[in-house]
Amino acid sequence: MDNRIAVIDYGIGNLHSLKKALEFVGGEVLVTADPQDLRSAARIVLPGIGAFGEGMDNLRKSGMEEVLREEIIEQRKPFLGICLGLQLLADRSFEFGEHQGLGFIPGRVRKFDFKNSGAGELRVPHVGWNSLEKKFEHPLLSGVPNGANFYFVHSFHFVPEDNKFVLAIANYGYDFPAIIGYDNIFATQFHPEKSQKDGLRILENFISWNPKYAEN
Amino acid sequence: MLKTRIIPSLLLKDGRMVKSVQFADYRDVGHPVTTAKIYDAQRADELLFLDISASREDRKTFLDLVQTVAEECFMPLGVGGGITSVNEIRDLLKSGADKIVINTAAVENPELIQDAARRFGSSTIVVSIDVKKNPNGRDEVFIRGASEPTGLDPVVWAKQVEDLGAGEILLTSVDREGTMAGYDLPLLAGVVSKVSIPVIAHGGAGKLSDFKDAISAGASAVSAASIFHFTDQSPIKARKYLFDQGVNVRV
Numbered sequence: 001m002d003n004r005i006a007v008i009d010y011g012i013g014n015l016h017s018l019k020k021a022l023e024f025v026g027g028e029v030l031v032t033a034d035p036q037d038l039r040s041a042a043r044i045v046l047p048g049i050g051a052f053g054e055g056m057d058n059l060r061k062s063g064m065e066e067v068l069r070e071e072i073i074e075q076r077k078p079f080l081g082i083c084l085g086l087q088l089l090a091d092r093s094f095e096f097g098e099h100q101g102l103g104f105i106p107g108r109v110r111k112f113d114f115k116n117s118g119a120g121e122l123r124v125p126h127v128g129w130n131s132l133e134k135k136f137e138h139p140l141l142s143g144v145p146n147g148a149n150f151y152f153v154h155s156f157h158f159v160p161e162d163n164k165f166v167l168a169i170a171n172y173g174y175d176f177p178a179i180i181g182y183d184n185i186f187a188t189q190f191h192p193e194k195s196q197k198d199g200l201r202i203l204e205n206f207i208s209w210n211p212k213y214a215e216n
Numbered sequence: 217m218l219k220t221r222i223i224p225s226l227l228l229k230d231g232r233m234v235k236s237v238q239f240a241d242y243r244d245v246g247h248p249v250t251t252a253k254i255y256d257a258q259r260a261d262e263l264l265f266l267d268i269s270a271s272r273e274d275r276k277t278f279l280d281l282v283q284t285v286a287e288e289c290f291m292p293l294g295v296g297g298g299i300t301s302v303n304e305i306r307d308l309l310k311s312g313a314d315k316i317v318i319n320t321a322a323v324e325n326p327e328l329i330q331d332a333a334r335r336f337g338s339s340t341i342v343v344s345i346d347v348k349k350n351p352n353g354r355d356e357v358f359i360r361g362a363s364e365p366t367g368l369d370p371v372v373w374a375k376q377v378e379d380l381g382a383g384e385i386l387l388t389s390v391d392r393e394g395t396m397a398g399y400d401l402p403l404l405a406g407v408v409s410k411v412s413i414p415v416i417a418h419g420g421a422g423k424l425s426d427f428k429d430a431i432s433a434g435a436s437a438v439s440a441a442s443i444f445h446f447t448d449q450s451p452i453k454a455r456k457y458l459f460d461q462g463v464n465v466r467v
Contacts, residue, residue, distance in 0.1 A: 016312040020287045049309075052335045079321045084337075096334075123414045123436060125339040125383050129219040129261055149466050150218060151292055153314070153339045155383075171217055194292045194314060197261060 003207045008040035008068075008085075009033045010048070010058040018082070021193035025204035035067035043206065044068070044077055047186075048084030052093040052109060052156070054211050055084050056101060067104065072104065072185065078209050081187030086180060087158060089187055095156055105180055105187075106161035112173065119173035125155040130190070132168045132178050140205045141168070141179075141187050148198045150178070150190035157189060184211040219466045220458065221261035221437035222427070222451050223416060224444050226251060228267045228297070233278040235445055237364040237394030239346075245445050249284050255444075256289040260451040261466060263289070264386070264439055265315065266344075267297030268361060279311050286312020287430040294386075296344060302331055309336065317386055319344040320359040323366050323373075326380055333381030342416075344386040345370055347403055355403055362390040374407045374415075382413060386439065389419040396422025396442050399430045407432030424449060424457040431463055 005027045006044045009015055015031050022029045022045070030037055038044055046068070048055055072079045090101040093109035101109070112124045125134050129149040134141060135213055150170075157176040158164055169184070170178040186206070192199035226248055227234050233251060234242040246380035252263055263285070267278040275298070282295055295308050296317025305316045316336070320373055321328050322343050332341045350356040357368035366373075386387045387407055389400035408415050414436035421427060430438050439461045443449050455465045 014286075014309045014314055016283065016310060016313055017286045017290065017293075017314070020312075021290050024290070047341055049336065054335075121414055122414060125413070126218065127339060127384060127414050128437065131217060132221075152218075153292070153383075155339060191249045191292075191314075193290055196256070196291055200290060 002042035004028050004030070004041050005043045005045060005207070006038050007031045007045045008038070008064060010055060010062060010064060014049065015047060017023060018045070018193040021200060022203055022207070025200055025207060027203070027207050030108070033062060037065045037215075038064075038067050038131065042077065043072060044079050046079070046081045046085035046088065048082065048086060048088070051082065052087060052095040052101070053099040055088055056099055059088070059102075068102065076103045076184045076211070076213070078206065078211055079185045080206050081185070081191060082152060082193070083141075086187035087156060088191050089215060090158060091186070093156065104185060105165050105182070107165070108159050109156050110159055111156050113174045117173040124171045125153060125154045126172045130170045130172065132170055134168045135163075136167050138167050138179075138181070138186070139209055140202050142205055143201050144198050150188070150192070150195040150199060152178075152190045154189060183213050217464050218330050219261070219464050220431055221416075222454050222458075222465070223262045223264050223294075223437050223439040224255050224260050224451060225266060225418065225439045225441045227441065228265060228269065228278060230271075230274045231268050231281070235394065235441055239390055239393060241394075244246040248281055252285045252337065255451060256291055258451045259455075260291070261281065261437070262292040262294060264294040264317070265296070269297070279307065282308060282313055283311040286425045293395070294342060296342070300325070300328070302328070302335060305332055305336060309340070315340055315342050315384070317342045319346065323357065323368065323446075324357050326376070329377055329382050331381040333383070338381050338383035341382050342384040342386050343382040344388065345373060345377075345407075346388050346390050347400070348390040351365045358390060369408050370403065371406050375410050378411045378413050384416060385411065386416045386418055386434075393421030394442055395420060396446075398422060398426045399433075399435075399438075401429055401433045402437060404430060405433045422447075424454055425457060427430060427454055428461050428463065431458070
C-alpha cells in the first residue's frame with residue numbers, strides 16, 4: 001500500500017492539523033503548493049477554508065487545476081476533498097458572485113436558504129457537530145456507524161445534479177450532502193481531522209483505500 | 217440534527233493557564249496542554265484558548281502551545297487574545313487554530329472583521345464581546361481586558377459585527393465571569409434575538425442548570441471555565457445532564 005499523500009496548500013487554512021491527523025493514522029504527508037508534487041504522490045487531499053472564488057483563483061494561478069484534472073480524472077488517484085475542497089468539485093458557486101469550479105462532480109454550490117424548508121430561519125454558518133445518514137456503504141465509512149457525529153463549519157453547501165453522487169447526508173433545516181463522490185473521489189463537507197475518533201477513522205480508511213470503478 | 221456545543225475555555229497568561237474573577241485576581245490552574253488533552257478525552261465539542269499575555273515572547277509561547285495542542289487533539293480549536301492583524305490570524309491558523317477570536321481590535325478597527333472574513337471565510341472569524349454594566353446600569357461593551365469602556369451598546373455592536381462578516385459571537389458577561397452565579401440571560405437573549413449568526417454564551421456558569429438556561433435563552437453553544445476547573449463537573453456530566461433535559465447534544 002502506497003501511503004504518500006500530497007496535501008494541497010493553496011494559500012490559506014489550517015493545514016497543520018490535517019497533516020498531523022493524517023500522520024497520526026499512518027500517512028506519509030507532503031504539504032505542497034507545487035503541482036508537480038501531485039504526480040509523485042499516491043493520494044491527494046484538497047483541504048480548504050475560505051471563499052470559493054479565491055480558492056479557485058489560487059488553484060488556477062498555481063497550475064494546480066490542470067494537474068489535478070490529470071491526476072484525479074485521468075490517473076484516477078484516490079482523492080479526498082474537505083469542506084471547501086468538496087465545494088470546489090462543483091461546476092459553479094454563487095459565493096460573492098458567480099464562479100466556475102473544477103467541475104469534477106455535476107452540481108452547484110449555494111448558501112443555506114431556509115425559505116421553503118419549513119424549519120424557520122436557522123442560524124448561518126452551520127457550526128458544530130451534526131450526524132450523518134449514510135446513503136451508500138463506502139470503504140471510507142467502514143467502521144463509522146450510521147448517525148455518527150462530525151464537525152461542520154460552513155455557510156454554503158453542494159447541490160448535486162444527480163443524487164447518485166451523494167454518499168451521506170446531514171440535516172440542517174433540510175437535508176444537504178455531507179459526503180459526495182464516485183469512483184476515486186470522496187469529499188466531505190465536515191472536517192474529519194477535527195472530528196475526533198470517527199474522523200480519524202475516515203482518514204485511516206483513506207490511506208488504505210483502493211478505489212473500485214463503476215462499469216462504464 | 218445539529219448538536220448544542222459545550223466549550224471549555226482556557227485562559228492563558230505568560231504561558232500558564234489561569235482563572236480570573238471578573239477579569240481580575242488571576243489564579244494558576246494547571247498546565248494547558250494536559251488540560252486540553254483531558255477535555256479531548258472527555259469529548260468536549262470545541263476548545264477555546266484566550267491569551268492575555270502582555271509581551272512578545274509570551275505570544276511566541278502561545279503560538280507554540282496552540283501548535284502542540286493541535287498536534288495532540290483532533291478537535292476544533294478557537295484561539296484569541298490581542299490579535300490585531302490579518303498576518304497574526306494567518307500565523308495562528310497555520311499553527312493549528314480553526315477559529316480566530318478578535319475583541320479589542322474589532323472595536324478599534326472594524327475593517328479587520330471584514331478583511332479577515334473575506335480572506336479566511338466568515339465561519340473562521342469569531343468576534344468576542346465583553347459586556348459590563350456601566351454606572352448608569354446599562355450594558356456596555358468594554359475592551360482591553362474589560363478595562364476600557366467603548367460607549368457601544370452590545371446588541372447594536374453584535375448586529376454590526378454580523379454585518380461586517382463575523383461568523384459567530386462569543387458573548388461574555390464581565391460582571392458574571394468567574395462568579396459562577398449563572399449567565400447574564402437578559403443580555404444573551406437580547407443579542408440572540410437581533411443576530412442570525414450563532415452566539416456562544418460565556419461568563420458565569422456555576423451549575424449544570426446554567427447551561428440549560430443559556431440554551432433556552434437562545435445560545436447556540438455554552439462556554440465555561442470555572443465550573444470545570446473548580447467543581448467536579450466535566451463536559452461528560454454536562455452532556456449527560458443536558459441530554460436528560462431534552463437538549464440535543466452529542467452522546
